Amino acid sequence: GAVVSQHPSRVICKSGTSVKIECRSLDFQATTMFWYRQFPKQSLMLMATSNEGSKATYEQGVEKDKFLINHASLTLSTLTVTSAHPEDSSFYICSARAPGTSGLSETQYFGPGTRLLVL
Amino acid sequence: AQKITQTQPGMFVQEKEAVTLDCTYDTSDQSYGLFWYKQPSSGEMIFLIYQGSYDEQNATEGRYSLNFQKARKSANLVISASQLGDSAMYFCAMSPYSSASKIIFGSGTRLSIRP
Numbered sequence: 076g077a078v079v080s081q082h083p084s085r086v087i088c089k090s091g092t093s094v095k096i097e098c099r100s101l102d103f104q105a106t107t108m109f110w111y112r113q114f115p116k117q118s119l120m121l122m123a124t125s126n127e128g129s130k131a132t133y134e135q136g137v138e139k140d141k142f143l144i145n146h147a148s149l150t151l152s153t154l155t156v157t158s159a160h161p162e163d164s165s166f167y168i169c170s171a172r173a174p175g176t177s178g179l180s181e182t183q184y185f186g187p188g189t190r191l192l193v194l
Numbered sequence: 195a196q197k198i199t200q201t202q203p204g205m206f207v208q209e210k211e212a213v214t215l216d217c218t219y220d221t222s223d224q225s226y227g228l229f230w231y232k233q234p235s236s237g238e239m240i241f242l243i244y245q246g247s248y249d250e251q252n253a254t255e256g257r258y259s260l261n262f263q264k265a266r267k268s269a270n271l272v273i274s275a276s277q278l279g280d281s282a283m284y285f286c287a288m289s290p291y292s293s294a295s296k297i298i299f300g301s302g303t304r305l306s307i308r309p
Contacts, residue, residue: 119285168237
């Protein structure tokens, strides 16, 4: 299947710093990528939809100024957590639409995730 | 409201037995897609199977099959001949037509396979 990578896989930072997470589709072009957050023992919650060449669409309750998303190319989307605080510690997962699928059968392939710990 | 419900937070199954993971959904959309994903302890989300709301036959993918009962709004995942490597979290998910590519996830079921 399609491969999506994330970097870094794990990051520890001090409170107040900014952290950038990269999501890459390795063997296909992705016009749309998605960013999710997963707290321990909970489900995935969609944060935003990242569209290549345009502004991201954020879900209700997600601060767009805190979680900056840039989808500069068809294979790369970045999520920057600005001025991170301990409550931002979570597992962040990106996904991209699988090539060759569309409509309701559109499958999303997920990256391996990034564990963020803010001290 | 769009919602996915998984009522089994955890299950234990003997190796080689079949297991059914329950999933019910709620949507007012006539068209929607249903998915199952597996999440091992490493955290990656692995796509398992897809069922469209207008598909007349239940979807199957190897040892995975989806028991789709539209009138009851249920989409249970059946894993036949379970293996130790099947131990993981399993998420049922839905993509409603009105939400355009957004996937709504259930709370998940942790499946543990006993040797």
